[in-house]
Amino acid sequence: MAGIFVFSEDKALSEQLLTPALELKKTLSEPITALALTDADAKELAALGADKVVLLEAASSWTEGLSEAIYSIFSGAGGSVFLVGGTLRGKHVAAYVAAKLNAGMITDAKSLKIEGGKLVSTRLLYAGLALSEEEVTLPAVVTIPPRTFLAPSAATNAGTVETVKADSDTQVAISDVTPLGGSGVDVSAATRLVSVGRGFRKREDLKLAEDLAAVLKAELGCSRPVAEDEHWLPIDHYIGISGHTVKPELYLAVGISGQVQHVVGARESKVIVAVNSDEHAPIFEAADYGIVGDLYEVLPLLTAAVKK
């Protein structure tokens, strides 16, 4: 059994995967094989430290439909660790490969290393309430979320590139591919965020938060219900367990109760401020500063005070 494999349909993420792969290579002393979907990606991965790149030539561009082909390559080579980019498509591919191998899989690893011939990894449980350290028998499959690692710098020797024909799943037909109707705002890159929750009574009232964000030079974020249930803001503003994880210098949560599913997305912020009418709302436990009060009264005053 040998070989560290990496795969992501997302170019930037596949490059990031090489960083933990190179780290694992130091302990396992096994070559790194990267799977790529385009010629450009293949060259880049070969330059960044993959010993070998397998360029998959497939009839369909549907990533999930390549699961069986990817499994065949990994198991055919007797791979020991498979690192997969933790997009939703990537998680689908990863779980398929793990099932066919009857192998363990770590979803959304925060760290990984080899100890005693096993893969040891940390990940979150209970929507972020707890951190678990798990050890997995090899072969092991791991998904790694975007931006967990930085891409490595160029390697001294470029790896080889080999093109392989890959069969696609023909059972599932894909149509109506629609890009996310987002606002183009990247909340994960914002240095300051004003984040809104269900404490607002109607969409128009978000103006109060927009005014505050304007004087703070902040972007607008939101909790899940504001984006998914009310559709007051596009989904790319959503911060939380299944949305964005943000690390701004200021995170100001307004009318957000602070369930762990939300807080997990914001708790790496430098300073967290909460405005909420409920003194017992869990958001105050996660905050550095807070005001207990009616946001309709507090926000205009705060906007005026910051403006001064």
Add this chain to the structure above:
Amino acid sequence: MPKCLVCYKWTLDEKDIKIKPADSSLDTARAKGKISDFDRNAIEEAALLVEKQGGAVHALTYGTSAVKQSLKDVLSRGPEKVYWIADASADAADACVTANVLAAAIRKLGSYDLILCGEGSSDVFNRQTAVRLAALLSLPCVTYVEKLSIEGDTVKATRKLDEGSEVATVKGPVVVSVLGQINKPRIPSLKQVLAASKKPNEEIKITDLGLKPESLQPKSVHRSVKGFVTKRKNIIYKESSAATNVAKLTSSLAAEGLR
């Protein structure tokens, strides 16, 4: 008329789990059980489908002896029958073991047009079970579904992904995992709760599934589980005058260099 099977997990309600200050370990003593959040969406979706176009919904769960507490709850949400596997192996089961057990049970139960799962469980959120089941049962799989319809033997599902959405069309039988936004799970009415106690439940013994010992051997083992503790200042201004509170907060922000 579709014959549906919904797989669900009986989990601890994370809202009631506390972190012990002494050693950051988890205090689950006061945590009650619940049907995992997104599994409730899967149950609801199957119930809605069958209420609209006929057919049948069965439910299936694998867990420790605690799963017995879930039977009435799940039956009050629409399924006409629930199959349950209660075994101590579930305590340490990883996604690999869980899928092996559920797949073996499904083979025993016979064929379904649609096998539904939640996107992931609210405790460990591995998001593996639907895909693993499909792989083990050699069925197609459509994950992360926010809209679902079935016509004859054709399943049409709108998937929601990181970068957008797409429609998957596939002939059943198929395994589908649903997202939380696909529907709003019902709060069972008194009538539905009362009817639930008359619906059948059937235990499946794990020993009757013909699983090899290695299929029940977890590949992933927890070494430690610790509460995630972040230290925050927790300075909360709660005087009756909003103006006073705002003045205090703005000077705090200034002190942090955030004005």
